[in-house]
Amino acid sequence: MGTVGKAVSLLEKLGRGAPEAALADLARRAGFDKATTRRLLVSLIEHGLVEQDETTRLYRLGAGIARLALLREAQFPFLRMAVPVVEQLAAETGETVHLSEYSKRGLISVHVVESAKANRVSVQLGEVLPLHATASGIAFLAFTEEHVRAGVLAGPLPAFTPHTIGDAETLAEHIAAARARGHSTGSQGYEEGVLSVAAPILGADGLAIGAIAVAAPRVRIQKGDIERHGASVAAAARGISERLFGRLPGRKQA
Amino acid sequence: MGTVGKAVSLLEKLGRGAPEAALADLARRAGFDKATTRRLLVSLIEHGLVEQDETTRLYRLGAGIARLALLREAQFPFLRMAVPVVEQLAAETGETVHLSEYSKRGLISVHVVESAKANRVSVQLGEVLPLHATASGIAFLAFTEEHVRAGVLAGPLPAFTPHTIGDAETLAEHIAAARARGHSTGSQGYEEGVLSVAAPILGADGLAIGAIAVAAPRVRIQKGDIERHGASVAAAARGISERLFGRLPGRKQA
DNA sequence: AATGTCGTTGCAAATAGTGAAACGATCATG
DNA sequence: CATGATCGTTTCACTATTTGCAACGACATT
Incomplete structure (x- = not known):
């Protein structure tokens, strides 16, 4: 080293x-x-x-x-543009919403709005979320460069809970489904009892630069909540992209 | 190197x-x-x-x-504790308020609330404010360790405007006055036409860890404004210390 | 007193960093 | 279209920086 x-x-x-x-x-x-x-x-x-x-x-x-972090934010105002949208989504859904940005190792959670409810999902700021085990990660993988996706599928897929996706084939299916729908779902892959819905935040070139996710305790999720939150989170992600880059980036074919 | x-x-x-x-x-x-x-x-x-x-x-x-910045903020929630106080002070005074934290080279501006008025003072986030040329710097120097103060007084005092304090003796007087009053004043030492009032934010050991300042265009300042803002900014600084460390730190004799 | 751990410093050995040069690629310019 | 400049990248011998051990005093615990 x-x-x-x-x-x-x-x-x-x-x-x-x-x-x-x-x-x-x-x-x-x-x-x-x-x-x-x-x-x-x-x-x-x-x-x-x-x-x-x-x-x-x-x-x-x-x-x-x-x-250094402030200088970076001044150059690329990710938080300044995204946070209002995150707050809005949190208010709309009533659940915990978290925003993450891609970096070398995984998705770094950069902002969190916790649900006001007593039973809520908690996410540590600065934490690195594994790409294969979270809804955010799968949403990101669905819209990133081929070699990044291939790297994750090839590499080890450590289990964080008994529900973590462990084989590349199943993971590839989830990624393909997320690409088709424009948002992903995660079921207790990282923390037990937590269901999430996430959407990628696309950069100017149409590739994902991060993700936004709604996370709720499994027991609270009703029929239809997944779809409702999926539409909301995808709209929020698009909103952030538009605030950052002006117009909606063209969707890259994979 | x-x-x-x-x-x-x-x-x-x-x-x-x-x-x-x-x-x-x-x-x-x-x-x-x-x-x-x-x-x-x-x-x-x-x-x-x-x-x-x-x-x-x-x-x-x-x-x-x-x-890294998020992890640091999680360990020592300077912004989380200070920002509400800064916002409150900005609302109270109607002028630009900025918060800074001490580091090797000077005071790093970590949060700014700009006045709503058209003619207002602007401060760049992440900027390093010189200790000898700003109200914040003088407030800090008045409550820091002797060797830091001595180092600044000994070192060069570069001029940013024709009004920047250039000799160590005058600077020492300003510092002494700030220590006596609990807050400092700055008059166009860093930017022309800007008057500032600042107070040190004290750490658990009674030494300054940063500063908070109100900055206004010179033309807008009336008689009595300096004293009014001085009292407000000092109270705000104490408020931040209390939020960070529980009780008001004992004032260290110099 | 004795033992353990701490932070700090000096030194010779060795590893890691260095800069010049050469490479193909890219992009203006004539 | 050719030319020349500038770019990012790689190689290689050389040097200097970094390294780990050992020893030190200070401190705290036993």
Whole structure:
């Protein structure tokens, strides 16, 4: 692993778990030498990506991270454009709605509006959702480039619940169905007892850049809810694309 | 400069200017060799901090940045706690209010509510505000550790306008006055024609972690406005500290 | 006191990063 | 249509940065 890989890996370790971490703890979790870990951390501190408590010597993510994220949002206002639509969809459905953006490993949940109901689905911000095990992931896969889809179908499909789709064939069917309908459904593939409906958010080139999903406890879903929410979530996804790119992107044939 | 420094420097170059940048452009701006620049970028891409448009080959900041920022906000909910107070202060004063957080180089503006008035002060999100030239910076310096304050007083004090405080002695007086009053004032030190009033947001140890400021066009400020806004902004800053840390931190003697 | 763990620093060994050059591809320009 | 410039990419020998071990004092626990 290159040096920058190690540095980023430390940032991720700092992001998980407790708000602050000790040097030896980080070195252990990352598998680096104490000396190496420390030198990487001081480099990151010098650039504001990490901060250190002067008295406890504990490390935490720095404000430079927030700065980069703000600059990015200024360049590509995904949240600013999408959040109002998410809120609207949450109000319309009364269920938890979450918005995610594609990145290397999977879909990163970037905004969540939780249902007001007592029994509701909860999603952690910044969490990476697996592409094969969530409605959002399947919606994304249905409208992404062939090589990404092929990569997921070829790779391992780890099970998160007993209901997680485990074989590539079934997954391919779900993806094809989602492409045909314009939205996907997920049934307890990631969390037990949760049903979801998701639609892809398409970029200017017609390929998915993220997804929006409605997630509800299984017990609350009535006949017809799936279809109703499916239409709503697909409309919301289109709305976000239009706000971001002006007109609705042409749908790419696969 | 170490390797991680170079990598971070590329991230900052990507954050400034156009939403996407070409390899040769980045190499020139950063002063690195084309080959070096590319290798750093692919490392960053592998970890999701940078993305590349498959067809145009242009680079941009990746969703991994947003992920880290979200994880950080989950660990230390600065925005979640502060934003409502900022909105409230903006409504109360009718002027632009901005919130900033301290980092290595200066105060990073992390949230802004612009005045509804036509003639209003505008602040760029993610911008780094100089500590010696803004009301926020002086408020921060008045309640930070001695060595940080000394470092700023010792270092160069670049002028952004003809009104920027240029000598350490005057700056020290402003800082002392801010410490005595609990809030600071800034007069066209960073942007011409802008008057500001700011107060420090104190951490659990009584030292400043950021600042909140009201900024208005000079022409609109009446007698008494400074004092009124000073009291409001100081109260808002205390409110944020209390929301973040429970009780009001004890004020540290300097 | 003794033992364990912590953060920090120095050093020689080695790995990882470096820049120049060459490549084909692409895009203006004449 | 040919030319020249610029682009992104790859290779390779060289160098410098990074690395891990070991030792250190400080601290906390036993």
